[in-house]
Amino acid sequence: MPKSKRLMELMMTVNQKRKFTVKELAQEFGVSQRTILRDLQELSELGVPLYSEVGPNGGYRVLKERLLPPIAFSEEEAVAIFFAIHALRHYSSLPFETESSSVLSKFYAYMPQDIRDRIDQMKNRVDFVTPTRQASSRYLSVLLDAAIQQKVLLIDYESREKPDSREIQPIGIYTRNGFWYCPAHCFQSDDIRLFRCDRIQAVAPSSSKPLDLRHIHLENRRLNRGKEPEDVTLFAELTKEGVQTCEAEPWSVAMLHIRPDGTGWLEGSISKSDILFFAKFFISLGKEVAVKYSPELLDCIKSYLSELTAKYDV
Known part of the structure; x- marks a missing residue:
């Protein structure tokens, strides 16, 4: 197997395994342990976040932020992805704000000059405008993680009536007209409620037992809303x-x-x-x-x- 192909497959393998030994990889790829050590060193230099563990159960581990293998895009696909990320600049808050800026910089830097020229021209011809809001939504990433991991959060919420503390289990987050919203099961009302994220003033983990809401998501949350006696x-x-x-x-x-x-x-x-x-x-x-x-x-x-x-x- 050519070295370039082996390195590519090795990158995908370590991303999947997360924890492994040199001996395991050498057997899987049919090369010596010395060759695998050299390959791992090259992957580390390329940016794959590896670290070694000593001891009888030692080996290598991939850190949380894994480096994905290269993906081949067509010119039109690359331009579409660029502008999809570029459009996010209008939002004052994002659940992945730093990462979006980093991705955009990398994407633009490694494009051929003719595609960069085309994008520069298109920047003044196409845009996805959303109203600019002064309100900041500081806890978007926490709310999104809670929705994915099925966690209950204790929030301080500034409603129209008065500030209030509530236990919620987020279903997801979405944005509309420049504001971010979080539909969540509210333990106080025992129903699904909609919270505006910029009105959430503080967030802390809750010790309450989470509900199994894996079947509820942004698309079907209204169908799962119970009818209240006062509707x-x-x-x-x-x-x-x-x-x-x-x-x-x-x-x-x-x-x-x-x-x-x-x-x-x-x-x-x-x-x-x-x-x-x-x-x-x-x-x-x-x-x-x-x-x-x-x-x-x-x-x-x-x-x-x-x-x-x-x-x-x-």
Whole structure:
């Protein structure tokens, strides 16, 4: 086997094994232990994070941050990956902020000059703009790790009403309109709730036993939300413009129905705690919506409009 091919396969092998001995690798690759030692030295010089352990159970171990083997990309694939990462620069917070900057620098540095020239031209022609927010979400990586590892966290949360401490088990994180959100099982309400990440002021591990939420993820979390006794029914007719506005709202996916002529309606259940949010949203739609139900929502809309009228009534 050529040395270059052996080094490539050796890199992939040590990434998979994580812990190994020189003798094991020599037998697997059919070379001497001295050859494997030289190969490991070369891999280490290339940046593969290896360290040796002494003793009867010693050997080699790969550190947590493994170095992945080279991957061949076409020119179009390379440009697509570059701009996918480049678009993240608009976010004030990322769960992998340092890594994104490092990847982009490496990717650009090792591209052929003609592809770099093409990217430089495209930078002024294509972009994925998201609103710039001053709010910082400091715990994105912690929340994401908790979602993956099924961990319970104790958070200090600054809600609309007042600061509060809650135990949550994150399901994931996502971004929309420049803000980061974390849907999570809230142990206080015993249901799935949505938390804005920039309002999380502190995070600490919790000693509570985690639930098995492996089957719940960002795509199906609404289907797993239990119906509360205090949920109210929502029904609202929409014009074409109203439908287009609602299509941009993530909460409308399960409730929005569209007719062939482009008009539509919203139908479903909402929590009583969210009535004020929906009242403000429907007021912002103006004539593009006609709320038919529920009485609680209609009363909230009328009350809020009365307050607005009184505020500006001279």
